[in-house]
Amino acid sequence: MYLYDDLDRTLVAERVADFRDQVGRRLSGELTEDEFKPLRLMNGVYLQLHAYMLRISIPYGTLSSAQLRKLAHVARTYDRGYGHFTTRTNIQFHWIKLEQLPNAMADLASVGMHGMQTSGNNVRNVTTDQWAGVAPDEIEDPRIYAEVIRQHVTLHPEFSFMPRKFKIAVGSAAHDRAALRIHDLALRLHRNGAGELGFEVMVGGGLGRTPFLAKTIKPFLLKRDVLSYVEAVLRTYNQFGRRDNIWKARIKILVHDLGAEAFAKEVETEWRTIKDGPLALDNAVFAEIAGRFRYPDYVPLDDAPRALAEARRADRAFDVWFGNSVTNHKVPGYCIVTLSLKPEGGTPGDATAEQMDAIADLADRYSFGEIRVGHEQNLTLPHVAQRDLPALWRKLADIGVATPNVNLISDIISCPGLDYCSLANARSIPIAQQIASRFRDRNLARELGRLHINISGCINACGHHHVGHIGILGVEKNGEEFYQITLGGKADEDAKLGTLIGPAVPFAQVADVVEDIAAAYVELRERPDELFIDTVQRTGVEPFKERVYATR
Amino acid sequence: MPLVKSGQIVEDRYVRALDDAPIPDGAPVIVQAARFLADAAELVARDAPIGVLWPNDRRVAELAPWLDELALVALHFPKFKDGRAYSQARLLREHYGYRGELRATGDVLRDQFQFLLRAGFDSFEVRKPADALVFAAAAARYSVFYQPSADGRPPALRRRLQHGGSPAVRTREAV
Ligand code: SF4
Numbered sequence: 001m002y003l004y005d006d007l008d009r010t011l012v013a014e015r016v017a018d019f020r021d022q023v024g025r026r027l028s029g030e031l032t033e034d035e036f037k038p039l040r041l042m043n044g045v046y047l048q049l050h051a052y053m054l055r056i057s058i059p060y061g062t063l064s065s066a067q068l069r070k071l072a073h074v075a076r077t078y079d080r081g082y083g084h085f086t087t088r089t090n091i092q093f094h095w096i097k098l099e100q101l102p103n104a105m106a107d108l109a110s111v112g113m114h115g116m117q118t119s120g121n122n123v124r125n126v127t128t129d130q131w132a133g134v135a136p137d138e139i140e141d142p143r144i145y146a147e148v149i150r151q152h153v154t155l156h157p158e159f160s161f162m163p164r165k166f167k168i169a170v171g172s173a174a175h176d177r178a179a180l181r182i183h184d185l186a187l188r189l190h191r192n193g194a195g196e197l198g199f200e201v202m203v204g205g206g207l208g209r210t211p212f213l214a215k216t217i218k219p220f221l222l223k224r225d226v227l228s229y230v231e232a233v234l235r236t237y238n239q240f241g242r243r244d245n246i247w248k249a250r251i252k253i254l255v256h257d258l259g260a261e262a263f264a265k266e267v268e269t270e271w272r273t274i275k276d277g278p279l280a281l282d283n284a285v286f287a288e289i290a291g292r293f294r295y296p297d298y299v300p301l302d303d304a305p306r307a308l309a310e311a312r313r314a315d316r317a318f319d320v321w322f323g324n325s326v327t328n329h330k331v332p333g334y335c336i337v338t339l340s341l342k343p344e345g346g347t348p349g350d351a352t353a354e355q356m357d358a359i360a361d362l363a364d365r366y367s368f369g370e371i372r373v374g375h376e377q378n379l380t381l382p383h384v385a386q387r388d389l390p391a392l393w394r395k396l397a398d399i400g401v402a403t404p405n406v407n408l409i410s411d412i413i414s415c416p417g418l419d420y421c422s423l424a425n426a427r428s429i430p431i432a433q434q435i436a437s438r439f440r441d442r443n444l445a446r447e448l449g450r451l452h453i454n455i456s457g458c459i460n461a462c463g464h465h466h467v468g469h470i471g472i473l474g475v476e477k478n479g480e481e482f483y484q485i486t487l488g489g490k491a492d493e494d495a496k497l498g499t500l501i502g503p504a505v506p507f508a509q510v511a512d513v514v515e516d517i518a519a520a521y522v523e524l525r526e527r528p529d530e531l532f533i534d535t536v537q538r539t540g541v542e543p544f545k546e547r548v549y550a551t552r
Numbered sequence: 553m554p555l556v557k558s559g560q561i562v563e564d565r566y567v568r569a570l571d572d573a574p575i576p577d578g579a580p581v582i583v584q585a586a587r588f589l590a591d592a593a594e595l596v597a598r599d600a601p602i603g604v605l606w607p608n609d610r611r612v613a614e615l616a617p618w619l620d621e622l623a624l625v626a627l628h629f630p631k632f633k634d635g636r637a638y639s640q641a642r643l644l645r646e647h648y649g650y651r652g653e654l655r656a657t658g659d660v661l662r663d664q665f666q667f668l669l670r671a672g673f674d675s676f677e678v679r680k681p682a683d684a685l686v687f688a689a690a691a692a693r694y695s696v697f698y699q700p701s702a703d704g705r706p707p708a709l710r711r712r713l714q715h716g717g718s719p720a721v722r723t724r725e726a727v
Binding site: 005010039153159288 | 633638642646661663668670682693699700709
């Protein structure tokens with residue numbers, strides 16, 4: 001947990017006052033909608049199909065119970081009683097009235113939350129591993145660096161009007177849980193040969209119309225240089241990124257057009273002129289930031305307590321959930337618990353105000369008051385004592401967040417699609433619901449094992465369909481919703497873009513196609529434990545394609 | 553279009569000699585980039601201040617040899633959403649050490665004043681008269697800054713360290 005001080009709080013309060021003034025000027029007509037648009041966008045306010053949407057930043061996915069309660073309050077008071085967690089680990093409220101926005105923001109500011117830079121052509125929420133600080137395989141807590149960067153880019157006077165949005169992710173574990181290579185800029189903490197800590201710098205990743213995986217432009221950057229290097233990348237992009245065509249404005253296009261090497265050279269030249277200036281960071285700075293992250297006072301506990309083993313033997317449902325939703329923690333006796341926001345028939349990533357309040361209470365009781373949001377649109381309780389699991393499980397089940405489908409076929413990542421989004425070509429949520437209900441048989445889903453489905457309602461790819469094991473993209477053909485299917489994408493340390501298997505299929509056939517793909521996999525896999533993605537990689541998409549289109 | 557300098561609305565003493573317009577004798581004048589570069593030695597030798605209107609898609613490095621003699625550099629915002637001139641401004645101030653007047657022209661609006669100041673601009677051709685009237689208030693909207701920039705104000709990180717003490721002790725509330 002990161003502790004805000006007076007400086008952070010002052011800034012957020014000043015921001016609320018600023019926005020209140022802007023909304024006032026819009027309501028009085030002093031500002032046109034055109035002039036207001038970029039101002040509201042800088043505060044996370046979008047105009048959607050039905051209403052304004054407010055997106056609130058959850059830096060590196062970490063929430064305190066007080067913050068989650070405040071989100072519940074906003075959902076209840078200003079919205080329709082629920083919120084939607086996004087693939088960028090933010091939360092969106094889809095039904096807020098313009099006049100009420102300043103009050104909602106003031107309420108959020110009371111717990112240090114805001115919508116700054118959750119939209120607009122600036123640096124967006126810096127994301128990281130949802131298990132940061134507790135994962136056994138990490139080198140250091142990546143949130144310290146995410147926070148250093150977050151502060152630096154907040155209301156940055158030079159980079160608030162870049163060609164397009166800019167997404168940064170920071171990782172520090174052997175296993176990439178932050179989808180680093182699909183970001184505009186990604187930093188991976190690692191050690192060089194001399195044992196020093198530094199970052200691999202990757203740029204130019206991004207999905208959308210022209211998907212690219214980020215390329216490494218600097219294999220090793222000392223920690224002290226992280227801000228100056230980020231500044232040099234942003235400055236290069238701000239000056240030379242394309243502004244004539246919104247579809248070519250992301251940094252990935254600049255990197256692609258110049259070539260990664262020429263881009264890196266441009267950055268390097270700029271960086272050398274600033275690296276020893278005020279942006280060079282010493283250990284005191286890192287220590288200051290690190291010192292404001294609070295870690296729980298863990299108590300010495302035994303790993304795998306007997307009571308847990310007994311509970312697993314006694315209750316099959318608990319055992320299944322345990323096997324699915326509980327992960328190792330770096331401290332003995334503790335574990336990480338994932339709360340599925342993908343119940344059958346639900347909207348992926350949605351949580352009601354009641355659920356948020358209840359989860360906040362459970363976090364206080366069982367997880368040192370802390371909650372995480374992951375890019376898979378689930379929540380996590382990061383510090384649960386293993387002995388508390390049976391009690392916690394019952395309470396999670398009571399509020400509908402213990403569906404044991406984490407990482408399985410019904411743990412679908414989906415954008416809001418045509419149900420909310422004005423840019424959509426097709427619906428996404430109903431597709432997710434149909435697939436989830438098709439695989440409602442838990443045994444079948446478990447039998448299929450780890451399988452990520454990602455759905456986007458248009459080419460903007462907010463549902464990250466290119467990196468889904470099965471990717472589903474809504475397109476429009478003659479006024480009807482069709483869906484393109486890709487296979488073999490993944491967003492981990494070995495990231496790949498999926499391959500299109502053939503012509504788009506109509507809305508009514510998507511669930512059938514997924515079923516065919518699942519059946520083909522079961523036949524094709526070499527062993528029951530060969531994962532879907534590994535089978536696709538071994539066989540290529542051809543056999544899947546044959547199966548899907550044989551009868552269509 | 554009012555001109556704001558040092559927080560005040562002032563008269564613009566510069567004449568713009570655009571394209572091939574004649575350059576008036578003895579008057580402060582602003583010319584466009586190509587014309588300036590073509591005749592730079594002559595233009596800076598005039599006995600009146602010379603300024604250049606610089607487009608946002610040309611590297612300011614080209615101006616480097618002349619910065620000591622230039623009285624004014626005007627950078628352009630074709631639309632306020634086009635933020636290239638912020639980078640140019642910082643490069644001029646922080647990298648090339650330019651000390652003359654740095655003017656923001658084009659779509660210059662109140663909600664950008666503070667960004668512009670922080671990037672090193674010190675004069676503003678403000679598009680809307682109403683915005684110019686509230687310049688001082690708009691320029692003082694924020695008192696906390698997270699990053700060092702051309703205005704030399706200490707960022708939050710440094711302020712915290714200067715105040716010393718354990719931040720954990722000074723922090724009142726966990727959020
Ligand atoms: S992918 Fe398209 S439809 Fe889905 S949220 Fe993004 S813009 Fe909207």
